[in-house]
Amino acid sequence: MSDEPVDLSTGLSCPLPISEYKRILLAHGGGGRLTNQLIKSIFLTVFNNSILSSLHDGAVFDIGSTRIAYSTDSYVVNPIFFPGGNIGDLAVNGTVNDLAMCGADPLYLSVGFIIEEGLLIEDLVRVVEGIERAARRAGVSIVTGDTKVVDRGKGDKIYVNTSGIGIVFEGVDIKPQNVRVGDKIIISGKIAQHGISIMSVREGLEFGTTVESDTAPLNHLVKSILRVTKNIHMMRDPTRGGLASSLNEIAEAANVGIFIIERSIPIDEEVKSACELLGFDPLYVANEGKMIIVVPPSEVDIVLNIMHNHPLGRDAAVIGEVVDSHHGTVVMKTRIGGMRVVDMLTGEQLPRIC
Secondary structure (H helix, E strand, C coil), X not given: CCCCCCCCCCCCCCCCCXXXXXXXXXXXXXXXXXXXXXXXXXXXXXXXXXXXXXXXXXXXXXECCEEEEEEXXXXXXXXXXXXXXXXXXXXXXXXXXXXXXXXXXXXXEEEEEEEECCCCHHHHHHHHHHHHHHHHHHCCEEEEEEEEEECCCCXXXXXXXXXXXXXXXXXXXXXXXXXXXXXXXXXXXXXXXHHHHHHHHHCCCCCCCCCCCCCXXXXXXXXXXXXXXXXXXXXXXXXXXXXXXXXXXXXXXXXXXXXXXXXXXXXXXXXXXXXXXXXXXXXXXXXXXXXXXEECHHHHHHHHHHHHCCCCCCCCEEEEEEECCCCCCEEEECCCCXXXXXXXXXXXXXXXXX
């Protein structure tokens, strides 16, 4: 069987669980279908405006003649320390990456702390030092913030919120609605490392090697790409809900089909084995230092060349393309040659991941 896209526009509807709940579930924060429904049915309905409705990784708007990107995110990861990072650097990298996915140069961040009574001072210092190191690496400044302390038992050690602003590079217009049929889909590196790193610590699992989180700031890589070509249609960092949910969000927002090839998706053997052991699908496992980039065919070689020469893009690969069939749906050619609908994550595979 070839790797050409297949028209599967019929017979793609899969039964979905009833999504009308009277109470919030952990799955509503998992980055999958329930998160998507929560955002659209409540938040987008109440707060609806043209900036918010683009459903990008951040807000993009003009102040005078300057194009601004603004993003905010809250981090509740458990445990707060894990191989490759901690909640502090994760918070900085997450907001920096959201701004970068908008085609912006991140400049300034705020940090808000919600601290549970009883947290060890030395643990707070480790988190704050992680924030400082990550900010220095990304080239951003922490310019304001807030601290609150809640009663013992009313939190879980520490939660961190980061908000950030950046300047959108001139001539750049990156958003889901720009995705076109024929565009190629690139992933910047090996998937599912962050989620497996968190699970290994949370459950005390050993896989014969230490799986480290991929948490990292992508803004320098994005800047390198945009210096050479601004003909980039879409970027997204596949965090909660993993690669599969992010691709579904893009397909739905652009009203296109997406076709991917499983054997083209880079993944470490250790991570793949861990997913098999735990019963996880790596397509739905969170990443914190990877990005999806959707480009016209003419830009593929240019973008890959830049990525392969950057430490955070050495394993970048083309994993599929945008097609004019099965609109709003992602279809994958499996390793054994069959075709599989890759739906948005339903339920919660791994809670408290970021």
